[in-house]
Each structure stands twice: as C-alpha cells, then as structure tokens.
Amino acid sequence: MSQENAIEFPEASFGDAGMGSARPDAEPGGGMPGLGPARPVNLRELVYDQLKDAFMVGYFAPGDYLNLRELADRFETSITPVREAVRRLVAEGALIDAPGRALRVPPLRRSRLIDLRQARIGIESMVTEMAVQRARPQDLDKLEAILDEAVSKSPKSPIDELTSNRKFHFTLYGIGGSPTLFRIIESLWLQYGPFLNLIHYTIDPNIRGSHKDHRRIIAAARDGDSGAARQALVADISRSFDILDAYTQKPR
Amino acid sequence: MSQENAIEFPEASFGDAGMGSARPDAEPGGGMPGLGPARPVNLRELVYDQLKDAFMVGYFAPGDYLNLRELADRFETSITPVREAVRRLVAEGALIDAPGRALRVPPLRRSRLIDLRQARIGIESMVTEMAVQRARPQDLDKLEAILDEAVSKSPKSPIDELTSNRKFHFTLYGIGGSPTLFRIIESLWLQYGPFLNLIHYTIDPNIRGSHKDHRRIIAAARDGDSGAARQALVADISRSFDILDAYTQKPR
DNA sequence: TTCGTATAAAATATCACAAATAACATATCA
DNA sequence: TGATATGTTATTTGTGATATTTTATACGAA
Structure with missing residues (x-):
C-alpha cells in the first residue's frame, strides 16, 4: 500500500450507518435512531463497507496490488468474506483481476x-x-x-x-x-x-x-x-x- | 421459476464471447481470432454469464426466488462459484437479499x-x-x-x-x-x-x-x-x- | 554466461462442512 | 379456537482444507 505512513486504513465503526440519511432509499424510520429493520450485518458487508470507504477517500493509489490473505488478516476474518467483498469491487470497476492471480487497483490510464x-x-x-x-x-x-x-x-x-x-x-x-x-x-x-x-x-x-x-x-x-x-x-x-x-x- | 414450461434456461456455450465485438473495450486483436490474451475462464465467470443472459432475456420474473443449491445443481458446480456470481447480481441490483435468507428477484414496484x-x-x-x-x-x-x-x-x-x-x-x-x-x-x-x-x-x-x-x-x-x-x-x-x-x- | 528444466513458494479458486438463522410444522395451553 | 412454545428443516454465511495456477528460485547443461 502507498499510505503506510500517511493515513490509517479507515476503521469505520461497525454501527456507523455511513452517510446516514443521505441515501435516497433511506428507511422511513431514518429519523428515529434504532427503528430501522432489525437485520444482522454479515462480515461480507462489513468488509465491503470498509473497503468502500478506503477507496472513496483515496487510500489506494492507481496500480496498487491487493491480496486476499493480507486483507483477511487485517480484518481478522477468513478469506471468504474478504473475497466476496473484493469480487464486488471488481464488478464495480474499482479493482481488476491482474495477470498472475493478483488483484489490482486499475493503473492510471x-x-x-x-x-x-x-x-x-x-x-x-x-x-x-x-x-x-x-x-x-x-x-x-x-x-x-x-x-x-x-x-x-x-x-x-x-x-x-x-x-x-x-x-x-x-x-x-x-x-x-x-x-x-x-x-x-x-x-x-x-x-x-x-x-x-x-x-x-x-x-x-x-x-x-x-x-x-x-x-x-x-x-x-x-x-x-x-x-x-x-x-x-x-x-x-x-x-x-x-x-x-x-x-x-x-x-x- | 416461472418459466419451467415456456423456455429453456439459457445455455450459452462456454466458448461463446457473447455479443462479440459489441463491447467498447473489445480487445485490439479482436479482428484476428485466437490472438487475444490466453486466459482461463473460471467457473464463477461462466456461471455469472449464464445468469446474466437469463436475466436479460427475461427468464426470471419479478418476485421469483432463487436458491444457491438449486443453481449449483443446475450448473453442476459446488455452491461457491454460484454464490459469487449471485453476490455480483445482488450488487448490480438484479437480485435482492430477501428476509429469511432467500434470494429474490425484486418484486414489481x-x-x-x-x-x-x-x-x-x-x-x-x-x-x-x-x-x-x-x-x-x-x-x-x-x-x-x-x-x-x-x-x-x-x-x-x-x-x-x-x-x-x-x-x-x-x-x-x-x-x-x-x-x-x-x-x-x-x-x-x-x-x-x-x-x-x-x-x-x-x-x-x-x-x-x-x-x-x-x-x-x-x-x-x-x-x-x-x-x-x-x-x-x-x-x-x-x-x-x-x-x-x-x-x-x-x-x- | 545463458538457457532450459525442475522445484518451491505464493496466491487465488473451488470444495466440503459446520454454524447461524429463519421459516415452517407440530404440540401444548388458556 | 387462537396464541404460544418447541422442534425440525432449509438455506445462507463463514471457516478451513485442497486443488490449481502462476511466479520465483535453484540447479545443471551447453
């Protein structure tokens, strides 16, 4: 990673709803904390949310390589939820499958x-x-x-x-x-x-x-x-x- | 599924490049068959392509429920590649996580x-x-x-x-x-x-x-x-x- | 010194399975 | 009869193991 000494990897608290009611499909009960649907949040979503934040605040640089094991170690989960979060980022264009079984932030083009x-x-x-x-x-x-x-x-x-x-x-x-x-x-x-x-x-x-x-x-x-x-x-x-x-x- | 008797589940051949050169990022070597990157296609992508086709041709109806095991049986893979393909479809809005651990085509709204x-x-x-x-x-x-x-x-x-x-x-x-x-x-x-x-x-x-x-x-x-x-x-x-x-x- | 081959290491992809969870069915009680 | 409690079943989610592929390294031959 290019930011080892510059910024911390975003550590969004797991209870943080992120941008709160900015979302257009926010729950009607959004104005009353705690009255949304009672729904467990799985590891996959938690990992994805953190990676999403990291991407949006520029934690990763074009051309960076990622690695499932390192991420799994960092998030203290097994590889599977990390992989599912990462696959989603690939689908969204934030990451690419690089040659050699690597995951890469698309280089500057x-x-x-x-x-x-x-x-x-x-x-x-x-x-x-x-x-x-x-x-x-x-x-x-x-x-x-x-x-x-x-x-x-x-x-x-x-x-x-x-x-x-x-x-x-x-x-x-x-x-x-x-x-x-x-x-x-x-x-x-x-x-x-x-x-x-x-x-x-x-x-x-x-x-x-x-x-x-x-x-x-x-x-x-x-x-x-x-x-x-x-x-x-x-x-x-x-x-x-x-x-x-x-x-x-x-x-x- | 709503189409058991109407149409076959799309069975795209695995070597089929789909829409061929319709894609705007088609490989430069597209005019010369066989000269693209030599890259294995994994099960996850194969499953995703078939599900993608199925969605686009209207195989599924609003409100349909899907099930990882059934899909895995149909594709003759284990659940994992199906799961990854399906998670991608969820991310793309084609499927939603329904209550009760179900996967559902969004109902008509x-x-x-x-x-x-x-x-x-x-x-x-x-x-x-x-x-x-x-x-x-x-x-x-x-x-x-x-x-x-x-x-x-x-x-x-x-x-x-x-x-x-x-x-x-x-x-x-x-x-x-x-x-x-x-x-x-x-x-x-x-x-x-x-x-x-x-x-x-x-x-x-x-x-x-x-x-x-x-x-x-x-x-x-x-x-x-x-x-x-x-x-x-x-x-x-x-x-x-x-x-x-x-x-x-x-x-x- | 260079090239080819074999082996080891690293990383992802897939598999098998256990755990968690929700829905459903059934039994019991008021 | 309706409400509640309990057990069973089905399905996803997460873990860890295994398989596969790619890259790096070591070694021998030319």
Missing part, C-alpha cells in the same frame, strides 16, 4: 480517466438537476450546514477534505431521489477514489478544495435553476479531472 | 419502475448521442444488418425477439465508446430483464416489437443528428415502460 470523467459528468449532473427539482428548503439548509462545517474545520487533512466533499456530494445526490442512480454514482466514486489519492499524495499534497462551486450549486438550487446548478457541478468535477489530465500528459 | 426508466433513459440516451457522434458508416451498416436479420426471421419467439433487440441496443452502445457507461447499462438491463418477462409472458404474450424506432435511430445517425437519435431511443424505451406502468396501475 488516460483513456480511462476520460471515460470516467464523461460518465461522472453525465450522470452526476443529471442527478443534480433532479435534486434541484425535488429539493425542499430544509434539504438545502442541510447542504449549507455540511459546507459550513467543512469550512469551519481547520487545519484540514486530506481525509477531512475528502470526507466533507464526499458528504456534500452524496447528500446532494440523495436529494435527487433515485436509488438506482445513487448506486451507480457510488460505483463511479469507487473508481475515482484512487485518482484522489494521486492528487492529494503525489501531484499536490497542499491542494485544498475551493467550496465556491458547492456554494454555487446551493444558490442555484435555491433559485430553482437546475441549469446553473448543473454548470457549477460540471465545473467542480472538471477541476480535479483537469489536474489529472495534465498530470497524465506531463513528460516523466 | 411502481417506484422502482419509474426509477429504472429514468436511469435508462438518462444514461442510454447519453450513450446513443455519443454513438452518433462517433459512428463510422460501417458501424451503422452493422446495426442495419442486425435489424435486417431480426426482420427476416420468422416466426419470432419471445427469446428471438429479446435477443435481437438486445443485440441492437448493445451494439449501438458499444459504438458509444465508453466502457464505463456500457457496463452501467448492462447492470440496468439486468434489472430490467424481469420486467421483460412480465411483458412477454404475463401482460401480452403476443406482443412483438416494432423496429420503427430502431430504424429511426439508424437514419438519424446517418444524418449525424444525435438529437433525433436520442428522441427515437427515448420513444423506444418509453414504449415498454408505458406498458408496465399501465399494468402496475391496473386494478387487480
């Missing part, structure tokens, strides 16, 4: 970057427009609160940065109200995560997000202007892809 | 139908526009050939119908050139498949597709008119969802 950019812009902008059309004032207040909290935190580590960015985006997409598209966006972000690692740990460790685009999205949503919200989102997404694009074209 | 419709229209129309912008004349000739072949076949079974429809669509989306979006569309069709079962085996066993929209897509593409192609595609997709929508609202 310009064609893939372009493809992912296109997919993210196409789908996330669609869902942003949907969110603008559906948003109630309290939804936007919540987005504003997430932004305010992000701004008030200081100093910012890359993890803090990425976590609040992710929270903003997924709250927004949750408002869009499409569980199907929300899930698809999650899989896109799983693929995107290693590129975030590249930006924050290789390209420019001092880079910090500007919240300007996020503010514009909220303002546009308050005006019911889905076109403007879309534009702000596209600008936001494009910013990081431009950095990555330049990096792939830099002679090295 | 209007909200889900609407969500899937929206996702399909949003994403597939985007890829259609991309395809129009990228298509070479021979690509369109190929689409035309698929259509001609579909028309010349008679009589048409639902399976023939669905297979040629699928071939048309996926060839079109492959021309779009985005492996990421292509894979997403596949997962949408996995979810859509059981609704096809409903249309062809419950709602109207005599229904047959009209190729009119497909023809319009090709004509628009020849004119380089991505807007018209988009409209034709949206009409095509909407047609079946309208039938399903009416069915869910019919008092029964």
